[in-house]
Amino acid sequence: MSLDYSKELTLVQGNMTMADLDNAIAKPMDTKPNKNYFIALAFTSSLLLLGVIAVSLTFYYGIGEWGNNQPVGWAFDITNFVFWVGIAHAGTLISAILYLLRQKWRTAISRFSEAMTIFAVICAGIFPIIHTGRPWLAGYLIPYPNAMQLWPNFVSPLVWDVFAVSTYFIVSLLFWYVGLIPDFATLRDRTVSKIKKFIYSLFSLGWRHSNRDWRHYEKVYMILAGLATPLVLSVHTVVSFDFATSVLPGWHSTIFPPYFVAGAIFSGFAMVVTALVFMRKVFSLENIITMDHLDRMNKIILLTGSMVGYAYLMEFFISWYSGVPTEQYVAINRAFGPYAWGYWVMVSCNSIFPQLFWFRRFRRSIPVMFIVVVLVNVGMWFERFIIIVTSLHRDFLPSSWGMFYPTWVDFSILFGSFGLFFTLVLLFTRTLPVVTMSEIKGVVEGAQPSHYEGDHNA
Amino acid sequence: MPDNKKLHSVAALFNSVDEIISAAKKTTAAGYKKFDVNTPYPVHGMDRAMGMGQSKIGFVTLFFGLFGAAFIFLFMWWSFAVSYNIVVGGKPFLAVPAFIPITFETTVLFAAIATVVGMLAVYFKLPNNSHPLHDTDYMKAVSGDKFGLVIEAEDKQFDKAKVIEFLKGLGAYKIEDIYYPEQEKFRMFEPKFLLFLAIVAVATSGLTYVTLNKLMYITPFDWMDFQSKLTAQKGSNMFANHEGMRPPVEGTVARGFIPYPYKGQPMPVEVLSNPTIPTKQILELGKGKFLTFCSPCHGNFGEGESRLRGQFPVGPTLHSDKIINYPDGMIYHIITNGQNAMPSYAPQITRHERWAIVDYIRVLQRAQNAKESDLKAVNKESVSNVQN
DSSP, X not given: OOOOTTSOOOSSOSOOOHHHHHHHHHHHHHSOOOHHHHHHHHHHHHHHHXXXXXXXXXXXXXXXXXXXXXXXXXXXXXXHHHHHHHHHHHXXXXXXXXXXXXXXXXXXXXXXXXXXHHXXXXXXXXXXXXXXXXXXXXXXXXXXXXTTOOOOOTTSHHHHHHHHHHHHXXXXXXXXXXXXXXXXHHHHHHOOOHHHHHHHHHHHTTOOOBHHHHHHHHHHHHHHHHHHHHHHHHHHHHHHHHHHTSOXXXXXXXXXXXXXXXXXXXXXXXXXXXXXXXXXXXTTOTTTSOHHHHHHHHHHHHHHHHHHHHHHHHHHHHHHHHOOHHHHHHHHHHHHSTTXXXXXXXXXXXXXXXXXXXXXXXXXXXXXXXXXXHHHHHHHHHHHHIIIIIHHHSOSOGGGOOOOOOOHHHHHHHHHHHHHHHHHHHHHHHHSOSSOHHHHHHHSTTOSOTTOSSOTTO | OOTTSOEEEEEEEESSHHHHHHHHHHHHHTTOOXXXXXXXXXXXXXXXXXXXXOOOTHHHHHHHHHHHHXXXXXXXXXXXXXXXXXXXXXXXXXXXXXXXXHHHHHHHHHHHHHHHHIIIIIISOOOOOOOTTTTSHHHHHHHHTOEEEEEXXXXXXXXXXHHHHHHHHHTOSEEEEEXXXXXXXXXXXXHHHHHHHHHHHHXXXXXXXXXXXXXXXXXXXXXXXXXXXXXXXXBOTTSTTOBSSOOOOTTOOOTTOOOOTTTTOSSOSSOOOOOXXXXXXXXXXXXXXXXXXXXXXXXXXXXXXXXXXXXXXXXXXXXXXXXXXXXXHHHHHHHHHOBTTBOXXXXXXXXXXXXXXXXXXXXXHHHHTOOHHHHHHHHHHHHXXXXX
């Protein structure tokens, strides 16, 4: 197949008109869900329930329900936190960075991946709070004039984290909502149900598609994209500071910020592809979320996966090159110590399997890409686990070495977070337009004036 | 259309994007000012066709971003350096590099919130669900896939017939009159509303009560008041004597505790010797303690003038020859051990303080029986003070 790179690929296939697009996108909201939907929802919400029970037990009896111990004070809790924050990054990358890079193909998947960002940050935010053991005291992390007249320790990376993650959540939510306003207006004007109309009117705020408003709207969208871009890079950088600013061998490393950001995008794209593969099929959106989209996302997965692989090699090299015996020992211990199996799961899932995406055939094959992205998700979870647990369990003093063994509560909370995430995703697909209607209509063939005044170079 | 309704505008619908662009250009050219174009998505080139420049909302972002940065930076410095000094890892109170992450995040936060809120509330004047355009066929069409243009009645050039003619000339496929909606009236004291208010009031106060008075005190929110550990007075079946607390091993001496060797002996054969020298400091201490612990029964000067007025056997005078001739250690012994009706004061008064009291009693005794020579000694002292 010959490709003409000088021309933009058609973004929407199958000659869909704007009305077709509206109908296709609004269909999940206009029709009653079928049995499969409820089966899926039952499954994910059962997982969620399991997580809720496990978290309640943790609150009641304390952190002792987990496998955490001395010296492994951080384990599943922070692993899950970093994992979910990482997942979140894909959405912002797609909606903000690709927007600034004028990648029009992002239009079809931006809404969905932004939603995943928000849900993933929700999942992530739970973990640092519950791992304190007394989450109802987490309010002290916010600088407010409290009875003890104390302020948070602003030079602590853990407090930076609070600021970074909460800012990220708020800005993502704003970005998402701003994008949703015109769609709410469209839904408001389409629906015949009174209740839906009330809800949509409420959220559309009375938007009128006025060009006097579009003018500011587009500017604001660009500004938000411009703000979200450094923000998303800063969030995982700050998360990596939690480790990098400590003096623990295996953590104390300057490669962490870029390494974490690449890993975050990698895992996030994998998660988005995992979900998109199902969603485009179930809601028959194959003409909007096309194979070209998946192809491009797989290319980014290949790129970031290779970057992560490079970081693994670099960590090994630097630990040898540093000449610090403990540093060297930790590297060896990661690859050949008691958690070696986890290390090799991580290396193979993250750096070896994605190499299949060098081949166009595999990039465009649903079963292959599905298996690879699921493996990437597994691998990226293990990456965080390996980073956290192997550094903690054996450091400078052999007399204080130890092992971490997870309990069933640990696993339940992990599965519960997946339950929460997918429950939210399922509810989202039925309640909000999964594709940005107002944007996708703007990129169909013939949507923009054929010869508007002035030239493109003006 | 009924005549009593007020006309808001005349709206025209177009089928294609090229038509709406040229319609917008011609409307601008015809001199209409109060008109608007409604399109389901932003159309490139429309701003210019309508004669509008760039949006200036970026300045809102800039201003609030800088404000957020300055605010949080100064705040961090103030809270660290002024409000409550926290020394962490030897960092200075103005730890600029360590302040950067939070300064950055807050900049973004302030800028983003201000931009979005500013756009929605100030620029768009939203929420506004009662605009005349809502719920019209026109709005439904432009929400979907049509393009619309409205000319408002408030425009200076507005003349209904002419405007309709003009819009037809532009190629509109449908023209619609838009009227102001009838004002709906809401009565303040509608029973439904009052009921709603009552429910909200009861629910809020109930929830607040339960949260503050009950929820805060159930496990696990009870600040670990109840723990499954043994406290001093609790029983336990672990040990034969069913006491949670273990008694100390026989002969255990508590830290800082020196056992008194003559305990319980009414007339010990020998007593301790006084380890103190009656300095001014010691006498002052002894005076204080004497007035606190001894004077109620023995009088302020140890003359046996009880202030207890018969509620307790009067303490005898401390100026008797017996006491004067007692060795210091004997008075110490009486304080420590008690004597007949007088209880032991060992629990209240430390060893050092007891010796200080003994010294002070000696002072009181000397003062009662002062000799001529004592005066001389005092004078000598004051003369020598002057000479120095």
